Amino acid sequence: MPGLAMLASPELMAKRPAALPPPADRAGMDFAQMQHSLVADYDVDTTIVNFDAAYYGAMTRTVRDAYVERIDWVNRHNSTFLRSAVPGVPLKGELDKSRAAVARMIGADLDEVALCAGGTDALYALIANYGALRQGDAVIYCDADYDEMQFAMQYLEASRGAKVVRFALPEPHSRDNVLAAYRKVLEETPRAKLLLLTHVSNRNGLIPPVAEIVAMAKARGVDVILDSAQAVGQMPFDVTKIGADFIGFSLHKWLGAPLGTGGIYIRKPRLPDILPWFGNGLYPADDILSRLPTGTVDFAARLTIPTAVAQQEQIGIERKFAHLRALRDHWVSAASEIGGVEIALPPERDNYGAITGFRLRGMRTPEQARQAQALFLDKYKLLIVAKAGLEAGPVLRVTPALFNTTAQLDRLIAAIKAERKLFA
16 A cells, blocks of 8 residues: 555655554454544544534544645745756646546546546536537436535526526435436436536435436436535545546545545546636646646645545545444434434435434424524534425434544434424
8 A cells, every 4th residue: 555655756755754654454343443443543623523524524643744744845845846846846747646646546547637626616617618518408407416516507507508407306315216306307308418416415415326327317318427526535436337427526525635625537538528617728628637727726735635545545445434334324223213303314225325414303494404503513512514405305414524433423312312302
């Protein structure tokens, strides 16, 4: 497994940690041992118990230390580094190491991946610059999609003359219901050209059958832009198995890279169908780097990405995902037994990961959900998040992270039980 020393040139290593710490022998650990090992990787404040990992992920101690050293290095060398004037340390070469680490993580080629400031930026670039759209073509999205990406799809109506088709996923969000809903909207939209598909919903945590939906759309000549902001770094991810040609994702969420990191994937033959960013001519039209803004960014953050990828590889993405789902199952199994509490996802193992929403009996409006969020924070020092937007009603979203413990989740279960009649 590559350590930090293998992910940067010797010159750039001058003021950086020598290597990642040796991986623990996690393969033989039970859940409790794994929990203890993973929690020790973090230095987070626990005055408020944070169940909001879907917002962004805390860096581990190792990634944080690497980031601090990179900030110091970039600051010392400043524009000499950005002008590739530091001997042996070309800017593009160092950034390409980060791109290569991301490409390896998602099963892509280097020239199919570009870095950006996060999933939202990536998806705006893909949606707004989708070049295969013609006036009168239809674009489709659903209620489980992220708000800003819905706005971007709506923008295609004003800017490109597209017909916007919005639909709601029926609850319960079972595999069969989700597939039937996508099949129906595709069949009823003969001029469909573009479908927004969310890999993991930020609202209730739904993981739809992505590969099947992508194949279903492609069979009808419909392109899919896949929002994988909540998927990359949380779950096993391979672009060849997913099948989508256009994917936007975050790296500061589940991978735990520094804030302001994300990327896009465009399958190589499809690059011409995403137009250069506002006519960006700094890079050639056949270079994926032309599809994103080219202004000054947090270079230290981007240079830290290989460290985050390497640490995830040491844990193992299958093991990481299993642990996150075990944390989710711990609170969901108990909350499901509390009268008046509705879990927003059915217990089909393939349709959820770390994220799940719940409803208290009688909680019908976004304002009530926000009231409940404030109560859990003020009274119990637990951060859960009110999420509106689903046609079936708002939910309270719970997202444990690797730094959370079952003891903290037990506090959440007790609070839910105490407040189960809040709106009854």
